[in-house]
Amino acid sequence: MTTIAFIGLGNMGLPMSQNLLKAGFAVRGFDLSDSARAAFAGAGGQPFTSVAEAVADADAVITMLPNGAIVKDVYEGADGVFANAKAGALMIDSSTIDVATAREVCSAAVGKGFEMVDAPVSGGVGGAAAGTLAFMVGGTEAAFARAEPILQPMAGKIVHCGASGNGQAAKVCNNMLLAISMIGVSEAFNLGRALGLDDQVFFDVAANASGQCWSLTTYCPVPGPVPASPANRDYKPGFATALMLKDLKLAMQAVADTGANTPMGTRAAEIYTAMDGNGHGGVDFSGVIKHLTGEI
Numbered sequence: 072m073t074t075i076a077f078i079g080l081g082n083m084g085l086p087m088s089q090n091l092l093k094a095g096f097a098v099r100g101f102d103l104s105d106s107a108r109a110a111f112a113g114a115g116g117q118p119f120t121s122v123a124e125a126v127a128d129a130d131a132v133i134t135m136l137p138n139g140a141i142v143k144d145v146y147e148g149a150d151g152v153f154a155n156a157k158a159g160a161l162m163i164d165s166s167t168i169d170v171a172t173a174r175e176v177c178s179a180a181v182g183k184g185f186e187m188v189d190a191p192v193s194g195g196v197g198g199a200a201a202g203t204l205a206f207m208v209g210g211t212e213a214a215f216a217r218a219e220p221i222l223q224p225m226a227g228k229i230v231h232c233g234a235s236g237n238g239q240a241a242k243v244c245n246n247m248l249l250a251i252s253m254i255g256v257s258e259a260f261n262l263g264r265a266l267g268l269d270d271q272v273f274f275d276v277a278a279n280a281s282g283q284c285w286s287l288t289t290y291c292p293v294p295g296p297v298p299a300s301p302a303n304r305d306y307k308p309g310f311a312t313a314l315m316l317k318d319l320k321l322a323m324q325a326v327a328d329t330g331a332n333t334p335m336g337t338r339a340a341e342i343y344t345a346m347d348g349n350g351h352g353g354v355d356f357s358g359v360i361k362h363l364t365g366e367i
């Protein structure tokens with residue numbers, strides 16, 4: 072039986088590890104938080120009190136951690152994954168982190184004789200619980216082939232995006248596009264209202280015309296046309312503004328590193344920074360429609 076060490080048992084990691092347990096993997100877990108380890112034990116996982124103990128006997132290590140600095144420390148630190156994992160173990164980082172750090176940690180893994188992929192996800196806590204996450208994977212063909220069957224029980228879709236770091240690249244580019252499209256849809260509704268256009272009428276037109284996009288037809292920022300969208304429950308997330316801003320900051324870091332010209336992405340990052348700065352980081356990111364009118 073394949074044994075997996077899962078490090079970072081938070082909002083995403085805990086339900087992801089549960090789906091691996093349900094699929095019959097032996098899962099060893101570590102998190103700094105006592106309550107996270109207790110919840111993991113309650114779900115049938117085997118908790119440990121250090122990275123070293125959790126990874127010692129594992130065939131694969133999965134990390135689901137808050138940011139790049141923590142990921143780097145967990146892998147490369149003196150008591151970290153590289154120093155304690157067994158020879159040949161596969162490393163999978165599913166955290167959302169910057170492309171440069173993802174490539175750096177992967178190259179350190181290769182230097183220690185391990186294979187590693189970056190495999191960030193979209194789909195949120197709901198997708199993690201349902202086992203329907205979209206994984207965007209960066210790494211060699213060989214590493215991807217080893218990672219795929221391990222990701223399967225947690226996934227609705229798994230895409231190999233190319234070499235190391237390309238999973239994170241796909242994730243930041245997609246989320247930058249999402250931020251821009253949500254602001255665009257919101258601006259169109261706001262202008263339509265100012266011109267006396269009914270929300271549902273504009274939705275019916277744009278949803279069947281060239282303005283059609285996910286931000287309009289699946290996640291509509293006004294109440295009514297798409298009953299399941301957060302606009303219908305006072306913009307309770309969903310996908311919180313603070314999380315969108317985290318991803319936009321990673322996109323802007325990549326823009327600074329590459330010199331790519333992204334005027335709309337840059338403006339979207341400014342708008343979500345202002346919304347977060349006004350104390351609305353916990354509001355769903357589609358609440359930007361109210362930020363644009365000055366309501367929040």
Ligand code: NAD
Nearest residue numbers: 079080081082083084102103104135136137166167195196
């Ligand atoms: P979270 O804060 O709920 O979980 C992170 C966990 O990591 C916490 O339990 C924390 O105690 C643990 N941790 C921190 N430092 C650690 C260390 N050194 N060793 C072991 N454990 C440590 O965050 P989350 O929502 O589960 O997100 C995890 C990652 O997934 C982030 O990179 C996030 O951007 C990404 N992500 C989140 C969502 C979402 O909707 N929540 C969606 C897609 C991607």
